[in-house]
Structure formats: structure tokens, C-alpha cells
Amino acid sequence: MRSRKGSPAFHPGSRLDQLSIPVDPGGNDMLYIERNAEGKIVALHKQAGKTALEQKISIDEEVIAFLEGDAKAEALIHALTVTDNHLIRIIEDLIDLLVKKNIIMYTELPAEAQKKLQLRRQFRKNIAMADIIVDDIV
Helix, strand or coil: CCCCCHHHCCCCCHHHHHHCEEECCCCCEEEEEEEEECCCEEEECCCCEEECCCEEEECCHHHHHHHHHHHHHHHHHHHHHHHHHHHHHHHHHHHHHHHCCCEEEEEEECCCHHHHHHHHHHHHHHHHHHHHHHHCCC
């Protein structure tokens, strides 16, 4: 086996980069392909299996497209995670607004939700107080 860093199919951080897979006589990494009912690649394996008998070299266009699609999915998941924090704050503010306008009562929320909201309020209060102290010192 040889390192994929010299191979044209090497993508730092990709799943291919992390695999230890056989190399064909021409020096290309060999992968076993698993396909779904529509014929699309759904997994890459370093060894043959019941559902992965077809072999392709790592620089095959279809293999590269599959790996790049995986990277796009990971980027979308990361973006979703980053926006979750903003959405949480919006939901907290919305709950506060609904309570303030007497549309809902805070006590109508489940006990666990009340505890979590109170804990987050306390965290924000502590952070705000810490900022004031730091600003006063500097």
C-alpha cells in the first residue's frame, strides 16, 4: 500500500484520506463499491463484501463525485449546527415575549423546559456581569 497524498484522488480530510486500502499495479488505490437499487454509489469499502463486489480505482470520476457529495453533506450539517445556536436564542426570546404579553404562562411550560430556560438565563446573566467587570478593570 502507498500513501494517497501522491495520488490525484487525494482530498485532505475526505473519507478516502482516512482509508487504508489496496493499490492496483498501476499505483491507484482500489475500492469496492456498494450501490443502491438505482445504481448509485452508497458506500466505499476497502474489502469485498456481500453488497460490495464491484471494484473501482480511487481516481474514478464516479468515486470522486461520491466523495465530494459526502463533503457537501458534511458542510451542510455543519451549517445547520451553527445556525442552531441562533435559532435557540430566537426561541428563548419568543418564549419571553409570549409570556410578557400573557399569551402563555411560564408555568404552562414543562418543568424541564422551565429549568433549562432558567439555567440559560443565569448563564447569560453571569456572562454579562463578567463583561462589565472586565470592562471596568481595563
